[in-house]
Amino acid sequence: MYKMKRICDLVLVLICVSILIIPILITTLLVWLTSSGPALYWSDRVGRDNQIFKMPKFRSMKVDTPVVATHLLTDPKSVLTPIGDFLRKSSLDELPQLWSILKGDMSFVGPRPALFNQDDLITLRTEKRVHILMPGLTGWAQINGRDELPINEKVNLDVEYLHNHSFMFDLKILWATVMKVLQRDGVSH
Numbered sequence: 022m023y024k025m026k027r028i029c030d031l032v033l034v035l036i037c038v039s040i041l042i043i044p045i046l047i048t049t050l051l052v053w054l055t056s057s058g059p060a061l062y063w064s065d066r067v068g069r070d071n072q073i074f075k076m077p078k079f080r081s082m083k084v085d086t087p088v089v090a091t092h093l094l095t096d097p098k099s100v101l102t103p104i105g106d107f108l109r110k111s112s113l114d115e116l117p118q119l120w121s122i123l124k125g126d127m128s129f130v131g132p133r134p135a136l137f138n139q140d141d142l143i144t145l146r147t148e149k150r151v152h153i154l155m156p157g158l159t160g161w162a163q164i165n166g167r168d169e170l171p172i173n174e175k176v177n178l179d180v181e182y183l184h185n186h187s188f189m190f191d192l193k194i195l196w197a198t199v200m201k202v203l204q205r206d207g208v209s210h
Contacts, residue, residue: 025188026155030129034122041116048079048113056102058084061117066134067143069155074126076134077117081105088138112202118158130191131157132179142172151179154186159198161190167201 038045052060062080065073065088086100098106108114121127127134134156135142146152162170162178170178182190 023155026128026191027125029188029191030122033129034119037119038123041119044113045116048108048116051104052079052102052108055104056080056083064088065137066156067137067139067152068126068134069153071143071147071152073137074121074134076121076126079108079114079117081108081114088136115158122158126156128155128157130159130186130194131155132160132182133157133163142176145172145176146179149176149180149183151176151183154179154183159194161194164194164197164201 049060058080060080061077062082063075063077066076068074081102082100082105083102101109105114118127122129131154132146132151135146143152160179161182162175165178166174
């Protein structure tokens, strides 16, 4: 299944890049024009088998923001760039992760990659064997609560994906993700 999933990821990423190249370029320009610092933020993330990789996102926060999960910030809105809230609500900040999919660090569907310092999430995923999965741009937990889920619920959904993943399940998750993004459902700041 892994080889077929990888081929599907490569085909889909090439289609997405050809369709989204203009929005990617415009977003890059907007980030540069509205805040100081680079357009991309390269985050250390935990990948398959707990290997660390660099995951790019469009920078939605100020350069000096602490490297922690958003929900752990005292006042997340205070560290957003002028267009950061829009980038997050529209999920445009996630577009550079197409690079991670092309490179083979991520898949379109799988558990969202944890930050390198989210020890509680990493430990629980490892205990439940979720760490053997390729992380994804979207996942079962993403469409069932996204940022609003407590870690144990997120991992339980990741485990459900681990035991039930298939081509059709991935298609269901991708379709539901498109609907959630269009509705801006479950996005925190």
